[in-house]
Amino acid sequence: MRFSSYSILSEKKEGIPRTLLNGITGAVDLLGPQLEPVIENALETGDVPAALAHMSDEARQSLLNRGHLTEWSVDEERAIVNILADEAHKAMARRPSFMIVPNLDCNYRCTYCFERPMQNGLKSSNTAISHKKNNVVMQAEQVGQALDAIALLRAEQGLSEEGQIILYGGEPLDRRNQAVVRQIVSEGRARGTFFAAITNGHDLDAYLDLIGRGGIEQIQVSIDGPKRVHDKRRIYVGKESSFDAIVANVNRVLEHTDAEVQIRSHVDPQNIELFGELVDFFAGQGWLDHPQVVIYGNTVYERTGDGGVTSRIDVADIDATLSPIAQAARNIYTSAPEVHAERSILPALNAGEPMKLKGTYCSANTGNYIFAPDGSIYACWESVGKECSRIGTFGESGAELDAEATDRWFGRSIARLPTCQRCAFALVCGGGCAQYAEYESDTLYASYCDDFQRTFRSALTRTVERYLDHDCKQEEKVDA
Ligand code: SF4
Ligand code: SF4
Missing domain, CATH: 3.20.20.70 (Aldolase class I)
Incomplete structure (x- = not known):
């Protein structure tokens, strides 16, 4: 048993319980004060036996049920991420x-x-x-x-x-x-x-x-x-x-x-x-x-x-x-x-x-159609008017899409970004901005992190803070 490679721990902030998010199951769990340091240490050092020794059977089972602890290997988890990315991509493509x-x-x-x-x-x-x-x-x-x-x-x-x-x-x-x-x-x-x-x-x-x-x-x-x-x-x-x-x-x-x-x-x-x-x-x-x-x-x-x-x-x-x-x-x-x-x-x-x-x-990257006065259809906001995001034309005889360009733009997902597949944030981030990836790496099929990992961890903390402060929620936590 090990901690999921797709574990995301929120940033530390005084008075706010830390949150563990799993990037495969989507489980979001507030951690109790005893479990917090145990998990932080395990994620940093990879010392799972030490972590397991510090938690009750109930806590262990809860973390396992939620996907934070896993029996899957690293490769098995990655294969699941690819399948989920593909499914999510297809679902989004049905809502252009x-x-x-x-x-x-x-x-x-x-x-x-x-x-x-x-x-x-x-x-x-x-x-x-x-x-x-x-x-x-x-x-x-x-x-x-x-x-x-x-x-x-x-x-x-x-x-x-x-x-x-x-x-x-x-x-x-x-x-x-x-x-x-x-x-x-x-x-x-x-x-x-x-x-x-x-x-x-x-x-x-x-x-x-x-x-x-x-x-x-x-x-x-x-x-x-x-x-x-x-x-x-x-x-x-x-x-x-x-x-x-x-x-x-x-x-x-x-x-x-x-x-x-x-x-x-x-x-x-x-x-x-x-x-x-x-x-x-x-x-x-x-x-x-x-x-x-x-x-x-x-x-x-x-x-x-x-x-x-x-x-x-x-x-x-x-x-x-x-x-x-x-x-x-x-x-x-x-x-x-x-x-x-x-x-x-x-x-x-x-x-x-x-x-x-x-x-x-x-x-x-799923199906964005931008109709412009030059009779072109573009995929990306940043590059309207530029050849690089032109995916078709429209006019009296209807719309005509360029199959190669639409596939290039709308085919990009985590399932086709090997670097991102190894990232804990893969299914939370989605691979970053494709256009900036292309500017930087000459291909849409590269990652563009833009500090997403740090920004998201702190956003997770502030979202939990808002949830607890403003909605007067009872804190239901998983603890050791
Ligand atoms: S996030 Fe990037 S790829 Fe997406 S519309 Fe904006 S500039 Fe284009
Ligand atoms: S773009 Fe960067 S942060 Fe986003 S999934 Fe890929 S590697 Fe992770």
Whole structure:
């Protein structure tokens, strides 16, 4: 008998019981004070006999039943991980995701925008996507073509047209493109579709009547620091302050609609120390613990000269810096992985059920179809407009998918990532961002860890803290 190779122990934090998660069974168990050091030591040293000697038969049996202790060999566990990854991947592929890009241009010039090279070419006549070619803003006839293609792709999986479409850009909600945005939402709604939008938030006031249940139900905006800092990073093409416009619009959305507003704050070494000041500002707006608001930190990634990708600060260091500030409210998270971790762990804790595991990192590896004004269908958010994520085309004669490209993007899962198969976090992480893996390693079929292991262990601790604090749960623990 040995401890599972897929054991994940939460980070230590004073006053919070440590949690043992098994990355095969999905069992999430709070540990009692006597068992905590025993398990920590066993996982560090591999001294299983010593650990077993310190626990009762009941504790041993409980850990065995939950998969933390196992009779399987390392290879047998790995084979199971591959099977589970494959199954999870297939299940996700039966629920494809859809995005529509009304506009590939943007009314902001953010200093770190990863779409800038494509957008710089929009004024040229020599580029594949340009205003001169009239393929930057979606044309009226393309709306029905995209929605028909989405309906067919959903039908192939036995799904009705009801479901979510994410509006993405460029800037999807630029007020100059109201006609096409209104057409997308109105025709989509008639088919039972609801929407989310990833927007800079500058022109939300022009779309308030579309926002809320049954329309655009979720909005994601970015605020990168107090006004004096934000305005220098997220720059509006006109003269006005982007900060003032976004803040006013977030308040309008909260006052007049029931939409969820996700506020993302990109942090790097230049602004991370100002996150506390920003949170104080949010408190003044009444956004802390607001039931419609989610606030989280996010890394800024940059391309390197040799085609790779980097960030000036590690995700886990962001997590460590923001974590004390995030204590200010239940709706502040240190990173997007923490938001996702809580959304998968909390239901498991509340229901006393295993956490749902996954075989892939994001929908770009299971079935994500992004319909853009250039008539292309892309798989990945990061590389809309780029050949590397183009998986097909759509138009008058319907959608045509490139079999090789779709297989390359949608075939990536833990079952095809040997490095990840040996990682305890395999079915919790899913292999990391495929596009960044390709930038770094010239293939989608490489791992991209991005500090996931450290970030997830601390997210596990904070999720348990929230579960115990806010829901007044009785602590049911496994102990020695
Ligand atoms: S592959 Fe990476 S960049 Fe592309 S959608 Fe997935 S997580 Fe985002
Ligand atoms: S990407 Fe890294 S953290 Fe994620 S499963 Fe693979 S090896 Fe583990």
